Amino acid sequence: MIALLLRDLKLSVRAGGGALIGVLFFTTVVAVIPFGVGPDLNLLSRIGPAIVWIGALLSALLGLDRMFQTDREDGSLDLILMQEHPLALTVLVKCLAHWLGNGLPLVIASPLLGLFMNMDEVAIGATMLTLLVGTPALTFIGAVGAAVAVALPRGGLLVSILVLPLAIPVLIFGVSASYAAVQDPAPFMPPFLILVAITMFFAVLGPLGAALALRNAGD
Amino acid sequence: MPQIAVLTKLTDLANPTRFLGLASRLLPWMAGITAILFAIGLYLSFAGEGDYQQGMTVRIMYVHVPAAWLSMMCYSVMAASAIGTLVWRHPLADVSHKAAAPLGAAFTLIALATGSLWGKPMWGTWWVWDARLTSVFVLFLMYLGLIALNRAMDDPGKAARVSAVLILVGFVNIPIIKFSVDWWNTLHQPASVIRMGGSTIDSTFLWPLLIMAFAFTMLFFTLHIAAMRNEIWRRRVSAQRRMAARMAGQTSEKGA
Numbered sequence A: 001m002i003a004l005l006l007r008d009l010k011l012s013v014r015a016g017g018g019a020l021i022g023v024l025f026f027t028t029v030v031a032v033i034p035f036g037v038g039p040d041l042n043l044l045s046r047i048g049p050a051i052v053w054i055g056a057l058l059s060a061l062l063g064l065d066r067m068f069q070t071d072r073e074d075g076s077l078d079l080i081l082m083q084e085h086p087l088a089l090t091v092l093v094k095c096l097a098h099w100l101g102n103g104l105p106l107v108i109a110s111p112l113l114g115l116f117m118n119m120d121e122v123a124i125g126a127t128m129l130t131l132l133v134g135t136p137a138l139t140f141i142g143a144v145g146a147a148v149a150v151a152l153p154r155g156g157l158l159v160s161i162l163v164l165p166l167a168i169p170v171l172i173f174g175v176s177a178s179y180a181a182v183q184d185p186a187p188f189m190p191p192f193l194i195l196v197a198i199t200m201f202f203a204v205l206g207p208l209g210a211a212l213a214l215r216n217a218g219d
Numbered sequence B: 001m002p003q004i005a006v007l008t009k010l011t012d013l014a015n016p017t018r019f020l021g022l023a024s025r026l027l028p029w030m031a032g033i034t035a036i037l038f039a040i041g042l043y044l045s046f047a048g049e050g051d052y053q054q055g056m057t058v059r060i061m062y063v064h065v066p067a068a069w070l071s072m073m074c075y076s077v078m079a080a081s082a083i084g085t086l087v088w089r090h091p092l093a094d095v096s097h098k099a100a101a102p103l104g105a106a107f108t109l110i111a112l113a114t115g116s117l118w119g120k121p122m123w124g125t126w127w128v129w130d131a132r133l134t135s136v137f138v139l140f141l142m143y144l145g146l147i148a149l150n151r152a153m154d155d156p157g158k159a160a161r162v163s164a165v166l167i168l169v170g171f172v173n174i175p176i177i178k179f180s181v182d183w184w185n186t187l188h189q190p191a192s193v194i195r196m197g198g199s200t201i202d203s204t205f206l207w208p209l210l211i212m213a214f215a216f217t218m219l220f221f222t223l224h225i226a227a228m229r230n231e232i233w234r235r236r237v238s239a240q241r242r243m244a245a246r247m248a249g250q251t252s253e254k255g256a
Helices: A002-013 A018-038 A041-062 A068-074 A077-083 A087-114 A121-148 A157-181 A189-217 B002-011 B016-047 B056-088 B091-124 B131-152 B155-171 B173-181 B201-254
Strands: none
Touching: A002 A087, A002 A157, A018 A041, A041 A068, A041 A121, A041 A157, A041 B016, A041 B056, A068 A077, A068 A121, A077 A087, A077 A189, A087 A121, A087 A189, A087 B091, A121 A157, A121 A189, A121 B155, A157 B155, A157 B173, A189 B155, B016 B056, B016 B091, B016 B201, B056 B091, B056 B131, B056 B155, B056 B173, B056 B201, B091 B131, B091 B155, B091 B201, B131 B155, B131 B173
């Protein structure tokens, strides 16, 4: 299991992996926003947490289709399917590796983008914390989509369409928790705890669903 | 000819012939009952007086509420069929949830469109991003995604199994839709027909609504069975075309 984690991590960081591309895409999306809405710093600081969250969501979707597809192409997916460990556990490890390779860089990059968006320190901290808790849920949901579309020749776009509706609750509570940290009357903890609950929920449902789909999609 | 025998056996698996026979006997009756119910329901909805506050727009309710119920029931039927696909590998269950997806999308679209038309005079806006409206919109997107996924794969058996997984994962949305009006304070009113302590709707509005709801349910099952029958026929036609192509290939080989 640890070997698998390390192998996937290495693959995602080295050439051909999408880890840095994801961060680059994240930066580009956020950098495009001021051109769209105008460089009004007050407005940017107000919509900042939402923009950073949407950027992270889109970049998290970007790398999803490669999650099982590379394994399928070089044949290691068949080996994973044949081994004795429960498949859901293997998928969970693959999700963790995918998150460490693709999700964590986004979280680390978010404070810099928060500065671009003229957010204050509390908002930056809150956004980073909610991203840290929320992006694993995106990976777990995405694992189902990636497993469903693994056999499709060009499944990338379809994965995004299938995954986005399910990812909406994560976005809602992530953004509302980030805003609650800045605006006084709304408490921070309830939406944050719901976000944690969503992540926990999909940490169970995601790998189980993905394992089921992988077994059925195998040719 | 052994290949052809295997093919016929595969198409006859779990006896779609028996289903087709049943469907052709049931469908005229179901269509008739649906038509009668719609006639009564529509007459009652237009014969009754308007609401003292909402006026004539209250009649939108007789379409909006049943369509919204059906959009959720259709997904539940699909989820049950998905379990049938994954657990029992039942070919009819495959056909069932494939046929139900476009119906569900249509009912959801009706619910969203009529709700929007009703919202403009009552709330003063076509659309608000409140919990009920957003979650139903998400349901609509999921229906479309499932249809797209089903279309994207050639092998119908594999497409059915894979979309069954997605249907079951997406089922988390259904309780969210149902309870969204209770969990969050929204512009959309909470449940008023089926609730603890009896319905809060006056009986002059309740009866037409219930008959319309029943008519919509019958309409759904009629269309669903008809769509399943069409899907089975479509698969038979494509199987026979493949068979014909194979036979043509064999005869031309012999001739050459």
